[in-house]
Amino acid sequence: MHRTYSLRNQRAPTASELQNPPPPPSSTKNKFFGRGGLAYSFRKNAAGSFGPELSRKLNTLVKMEKNVLRSLEMVANERREAAKQLSVWGLENDDDVSDITDKLGVLIYEISELDDQFIDRYDQYRLTIKSIRDIEGSVQPSRDRKAKLADKIAYLKYKDPQSPKLEVLEQELVRAEAESLVAEAQLSNITRSKLRAAFNYQFDSIIEHSEKLALIAGYGKAMLELLDDSPVTPGETRPAYDGYEASKQIIMDAEGALNNWTLDSAQVKPTLSFRSDYYDEEEEEEELPEEEEEEEEELPEQHEVEEDEHYEEEPVVVA
């Protein structure tokens, strides 16, 4: 599904692309430097080659996320430098350019600070994924032990079906299966709860980071309004700049808006073509509350049926 999505070569232009057509590809893009150097690829490749089989793929993901974090950190640091440099350049210009570049620098510096906060949050997501990797790694030995015992029993049954060892081994296998059953249930539960927690955390962080950045950009645009760009003729001087109060006010407003932002006040909301608090996606939107209650009554039944089914199938599940 991912591939069919990502490998579509020609997409229809989006509404905002029609509104203002996309620029040519960035001149800084480079097939050699777009990837983080040696350390990045070493980290990635090593993760997929060592450790318990079961956890290798997730281990690679954890390392890749570390690369993402490192790169995000570089963006934050470079942007912070650029913000300072903008202010330094502005200082040598006229009052209006000087004040406005300085204030724009403050706003862009704030973006870097937010990037920094986002990095800390993103790392929490990574650590949660890491804990799934750890449980995967810890389940591996119990799977291995069970498989080894089953092999041994099959071998003995073929070679020496009367061996007294066979009984001992079969009892051991029953114990190993019980242990494995618990381990697999733990894996199943922890994988799901951690996966949900990790991505909920990541998405919440993205929402906060994005909305705050959009706010800053909005205030930045207001700041630019203060810059009088009407052309002057040679020898004419510009009217004196009187935007100091206004530019300071914009910074203070921006600071206030950022300080008051909470996840509950988030503006950007996805619109789903069905209700999101459902289990049965076929249910109609216009259904009445009573019907919903019926639906809920139905669900436990369904569940029981499945549980019955599974008790029959149990040996298959354990094997």
Added chain:
Amino acid sequence: MHRTYSLRNQRAPTASELQNPPPPPSSTKNKFFGRGGLAYSFRKNAAGSFGPELSRKLNTLVKMEKNVLRSLEMVANERREAAKQLSVWGLENDDDVSDITDKLGVLIYEISELDDQFIDRYDQYRLTIKSIRDIEGSVQPSRDRKAKLADKIAYLKYKDPQSPKLEVLEQELVRAEAESLVAEAQLSNITRSKLRAAFNYQFDSIIEHSEKLALIAGYGKAMLELLDDSPVTPGETRPAYDGYEASKQIIMDAEGALNNWTLDSAQVKPTLSFRSDYYDEEEEEEELPEEEEEEEEELPEQHEVEEDEHYEEEPVVVA
């Protein structure tokens, strides 16, 4: 102003920090690797040491923005890899985890694609700043020539006040001053118009990028709702996963929302404590339209006064 803002050591916690306290600093942060390697610092330092004096500071900024772009590109590439790896890992898990990680991968891959578009736009901002640097560089010779002529005249006046060369040089100075006057006016006009254009472009791109990311994160959260994380007891099987239709629908909704997004439909709006289409920030919000017209009548007068002032001061400005 920037320093007092950025060097404030202790900030009051923001509303969202109170709602959920910030995590500890990311464990991947590193004082050695947070900066882009040799190439980054070389680019930055070289830019400030060569070329016309006047354009060095802005040249440094242009190079710093190139570093920002390179780092952004690394983030996009690493994130794209991570999205694929998430899907690869999920494939070995149960149906529900497999489908949901695959779809989350699609959403995160889309974030990378948007990062890529943002990079192209950010580069347009950088190129616009670059054109200010170029005009700065081209104004330098005319300033130098004027200064050199003035020096020569001062020297001759002291050494040989009757020299016939003096008159020629003074005529040359008048011409140089005229040329310089034009050059400075061009610099003043172009700096302002390009600065506004560059940052308006950057901020528009940030708004688009941010809102789209926030949208994707919202759909990601809806996707996570499909993952049943209620714990199972050992030996129990989970109810069969039936979210394929819903997860596909979420992707399609997300795609639709991204395609239909335009700058006009942006949700996050800054709130300013004064009107932004003003020149006089003291004007009251509750003023009547008639008053506004008076305000406008006032403005040209003010302008004329300032122009008068400048005509008196003209020699000072030209020197």
